[in-house]
Amino acid sequence: MTASAFDEVAFFRAIAEGPVRALLIGRRGLIALGMPVMTRDYDFWIPADDAAALNTALLPFGMLPSRSPEEARKNGRYMLENDEHVDVLVARSVSTIDGTMVHFEDVWARRIYLTIGDVDVPIPCIDDYILTKRFGARPRDADDIRWLERFRSNQP
Amino acid sequence: MTRPGPPPTITSEQRAELEAWEDRALSPEEFEARVRAPWTDAERADFDNLVRWFNRRYPSPVERLAATRHLMAQIRKS
Numbered sequence: 758m759t760a761s762a763f764d765e766v767a768f769f770r771a772i773a774e775g776p777v778r779a780l781l782i783g784r785r786g787l788i789a790l791g792m793p794v795m796t797r798d799y800d801f802w803i804p805a806d807d808a809a810a811l812n813t814a815l816l817p818f819g820m821l822p823s824r825s826p827e828e829a830r831k832n833g834r835y836m837l838e839n840d841e842h843v844d845v846l847v848a849r850s851v852s853t854i855d856g857t858m859v860h861f862e863d864v865w866a867r868r869i870y871l872t873i874g875d876v877d878v879p880i881p882c883i884d885d886y887i888l889t890k891r892f893g894a895r896p897r898d899a900d901d902i903r904w905l906e907r908f909r910s911n912q913p
Numbered sequence: 914m915t916r917p918g919p920p921p922t923i924t925s926e927q928r929a930e931l932e933a934w935e936d937r938a939l940s941p942e943e944f945e946a947r948v949r950a951p952w953t954d955a956e957r958a959d960f961d962n963l964v965r966w967f968n969r970r971y972p973s974p975v976e977r978l979a980a981t982r983h984l985m986a987q988i989r990k991s
Binding site for chain 1 (some may be wrong): 937975979
């Protein structure tokens, strides 16, 4: 049941096998976890110096970056796109809506893995996932937090 | 009993308006209020049932991702 010729497992494998430390965040990660939410877009959080490595990993998929690695580092965000859309957060630390600083190194240290096909994809632990949802302040981020908290409470 | 009509459609302008509404930034107070809004029993039951169904229907992460890609592609086409 694929929507296009895009090989999603190969996409995750290309990132996982490269030198980039990329955390899958956002709603694609929630779907993989088991939450019934909708999106086709991918969100990753990478350290400030890893944009070039991520771009290289995704070049075989025809995904082109919207900014150079240097510009991405300065701006804190960029996109990789073809028919697919990947939003990339490029930052050592990010502030939540209520001013808590969240550091990539800490979240990376507490990461868990989701096995997607035959690829182990790093995502934040659930507590940190909730924190990443506080980076934005959209209604859907608040809804995702509610659902993540409920999801967490239902875990064995 | 009347037959159901065609499914509702929205214009691209209405879609853009909806997306802008969904992407608006809430104040910290509005955001926290939305996060902390009490669950009703019906809301809790609906969510739990939906999660159970989703994970039973699509038991693995790769199946869940493929299913939502497929559904989003259908929505885009329509």
